[in-house]
Amino acid sequence: MLLDPSCSGSGTASADVDASLAAAAAALAEKGGKGAGGGGGGEGKEEEKRRRRVAKLASFQLAALKHALRFPNAERVAYSTCSVHAEENERVVAAVLAWLGGGGGEDEGEKKGSSLPNAAPPPPSPPPRPEGWRLARALPAWSTRGIPEGDESPLSLSPEDAAKVIRAHPATDGTDGFFVAVFER
DSSP: OEEOOOOOOTTSHHHHHHHHHHHHHHHHHHTTOSOTTSSSSHHHHHHHHHHHHHHHHHHHHHHHHHHHHTOTTOOEEEEEESOOOTTTTHHHHHHHHHHHTSOSSOOTTOOOOOOSTTOOOOOOOOOOOOOSOEEEOOOTTOOOBOOOOGGGOSSOOOHHHHTTSEEEOHHHHSSOOEEEEEEEO
């Protein structure tokens, strides 16, 4: 199964053009020009807007990947994005690995309803976590691998797992930016 969910598109050539235009507009605004936004302060707001968008996308990507891994007849699931952001790539994979290894219990966001009197009945229980999945080495001949974040983030890949996923970046690989992780059982 190939899962290529909506992403920020930060690895695409058009994203580079958009970033270049935004940087040029910010430089104009800094010099007192009447460019984008008419004068400073817009850069921080744009960065915060980008961060919120990437966080929402990563949440969706995580849910989509968990759903894909629940298909009973799936034997391989390839997860890919055209993003260069760790939030959409390594951190999604790390969250899924933690979920897969998380011995029973429920997922965040999948808690049962309240047991208070007159409370609404609890929602149906989520399907059980699938078993037997592992992160496999994607495209063994590809040289650019994932980024282990170590202790910087609670959701990061170990160096061993980072070596199993691939990244591409325009500056180093002569292609648009993308990411691929493969799960097998």
